[in-house]
Amino acid sequence: MSRRLARETALQVLFQRDITKEPIITAEAVQLWTTEFLVPEASIPFVQELVDGTIAHQDEIDQKIASYAQDWNISRMANVDRNVMRLATYEILFRPDIPGRVSLNEAIELAKRFGGEESAKFVNGILDRVVDSVSKVEQK
Numbered sequence: 091m092s093r094r095l096a097r098e099t100a101l102q103v104l105f106q107r108d109i110t111k112e113p114i115i116t117a118e119a120v121q122l123w124t125t126e127f128l129v130p131e132a133s134i135p136f137v138q139e140l141v142d143g144t145i146a147h148q149d150e151i152d153q154k155i156a157s158y159a160q161d162w163n164i165s166r167m168a169n170v171d172r173n174v175m176r177l178a179t180y181e182i183l184f185r186p187d188i189p190g191r192v193s194l195n196e197a198i199e200l201a202k203r204f205g206g207e208e209s210a211k212f213v214n215g216i217l218d219r220v221v222d223s224v225s226k227v228e229q230k
Contacts (some may be wrong), residue, residue, distance in 0.1 A: 100140035
């Protein structure tokens, strides 16, 4: 199973939803994008979980990102950067089976591939703090 391809596909769905500002039927959007990207059948449930989980927890995720984005309102962030961070923050906060540093590294790769010139650095700066905040809670 290619988790990177699954993450890329989930990012497309989240990006589509963010850009259009229209409600989507996530199962239909996931089906469309998994077909477009030739995602293996075994990876589709992971894509669906990433999309549904990120959307279900978006308010909490956005608050977490905003708390570490000094002088950056989340609505002013580049659409790709915002959605890469939402996806990774979902994994970091709600998927304890995925190490936070793995989610961080995958987000950096997504930002390099789909974002602007400074995206990877920006995403890394914020998500590193998110990972550290979760790590500190786990150490207690």
